[in-house]
Every structure is written in structure tokens, then in C-alpha cells.
Amino acid sequence: MRFLYTLVILLLFPIFANAEILPETVYAVTPAHISNANLKVNQSIQLYQINKTDCENQNIYENHEVINITIKEYIKAKRGRRNGYYKIIYKNQDNIKEGTMRASTPKDFENMAKQAGIAITGHILKVPGFSQVVAVSKGLLKPNENQNRLQSAGNNLYQSTPLTYVEKGTEFNVEEDGIVVLKLRTEDEETK
Numbered sequence: 101m102r103f104l105y106t107l108v109i110l111l112l113f114p115i116f117a118n119a120e121i122l123p124e125t126v127y128a129v130t131p132a133h134i135s136n137a138n139l140k141v142n143q144s145i146q147l148y149q150i151n152k153t154d155c156e157n158q159n160i161y162e163n164h165e166v167i168n169i170t171i172k173e174y175i176k177a178k179r180g181r182r183n184g185y186y187k188i189i190y191k192n193q194d195n196i197k198e199g200t201m202r203a204s205t206p207k208d209f210e211n212m213a214k215q216a217g218i219a220i221t222g223h224i225l226k227v228p229g230f231s232q233v234v235a236v237s238k239g240l241l242k243p244n245e246n247q248n249r250l251q252s253a254g255n256n257l258y259q260s261t262p263l264t265y266v267e268k269g270t271e272f273n274v275e276e277d278g279i280v281v282l283k284l285r286t287e288d289e290e291t292k
Contacts, residue, residue: 123199123285124197124199124284125281125284126149126190126281126284127149127151127204127280127282128149128279128282129147129148129277129278129279130275130276130277130278130279131146131276132276133274133276134272135272135274136174136271136272136273139174139272141172142170143170144170144171145168145169146166146168147167147168149166149167149192165192167190168191168192169188169189169282171188172198173186174272175187176271177268177269177270177271179266179268182269183202183203183205183271184270184271184272185201185202186201186272187200188200188282198284198285199282199283199284199285201280201282202272202280202281202283203278204278204279219231231260232257232260234260235256235259236257238256239252239254239255240252
């Protein structure tokens with residue numbers, strides 16, 4: 101029965117995705133340093149919309165659409181590693197939408213894959229705390245920079261536990277030529 105439910109969801113997901121249930125994602129580059137210290141409510145800023153593949157491109161300002169953002173509200177960073185972000189109004193040549201603006205952080209897919217493999221191995225072997233044992237072993241065998249073996253093992257142990265989610269997220273801060281991610285809500289057809 102679970103297989104049937106999974107199959108139905110997988111078949112219907114593209115239909116829902118095309119129906120714009122999911123928020124639209126827009127990548128933009130900032131021509132100046134922006135942070136929660138220098139952006140105020142109702143302030144307008146200009147960004148350059150880019151494709152995700154243009155992030156490594158050197159000529160990021162050439163042939164890209166200028167978009168205007170109006171700041172509505174700043175949501176401060178919270179515990180649970182929730183980073184600070186802005187509620188915004190997005191304006192380009194075609195339309196106006198509401199959404200959020202967050203700092204783009206590069207994802208370490210290699211590290212994520214390793215952690216997933218360790219978690220799955222621990223689950224298959226039915227060894228409680230397997231990922232913590234691996235983290236301590238890694239810290240003892242190959243210490244982190246500027247740490248001795250015990251400090252590295254302790255730090256790795258802490259990072260592999262759910263206790264790290266007690267930490268507060270980072271406040272919004274993007275350097276010049278930095279990338280921000282805009283998540284835009286689609287307009288409801290009835291309100292048009």
C-alpha cells in the first residue's frame with residue numbers, strides 16, 4: 101500500500117510543481133554590501149537577476165535584468181540555526197510579487213553525502229551513536245586546523261549531535277557581489 105501512495109505522489113508532483121504551488125526562486129547579485137545593519141524598512145535597493153549557472157561567471161552585471169526590491173520587514177536570526185532574512189516586495193519589468201530574501205550559502209554536497217552514508221550505515225548495523233563514534237574517530241585521527249586531537253574530537257562530537265541546533269543562526273549579511281536568494285509567492289488567480 102505504501103508503494104502505491106509513493107507512486108501516486110511521484111506521478112502527481114510534476115503537475116503540482118507546474119501549477120506553481122511551490123514558490124518561485126530567483127537568484128540575484130548585490131552591487132554593494134548589504135546587511136541587517138544598513139537596510140531599513142521601506143528602503144528600496146537594486147539587484148541584478150542572474151541564472152543559477154551564472155553564479156561563477158565573472159561578468160555578472162552584463163546583460164542581466166535589474167530588479168527593484170522594497171524591504172518590508174526584517175526577521176531576526178533565531179535559535180535552531182534559523183538565519184535572519186527579509187520580507188520583501190519584488191518589482192521587475194513585468195510584475196510585482198511578495199516574498200523573502202535570504203543570503204545564499206554554498207552547500208557542501210560532498211559532506212552532506214558522507215553524513216547521509218554514515219547515518220544509513222548506523223541504521224543498517226543497528227549501532228546507536230554510530231555517527232558520533234565516527235566523528236570522534238575522525239577528530240582523533242585527523243585533527244581540525246588549529247586544534248589538538250582532543251579538541252578536534254570534542255568539536256566533531258558536538259557537531260554530530262542534535263545539540264548544535266541550540267545555536268543561533270547568523271544575521272543577514274551579504275558582501276559586495278554576493279548572491280541572494282529570493283523566494284517569491286505566486287499570485288492567487290482569484291485576487292487578480
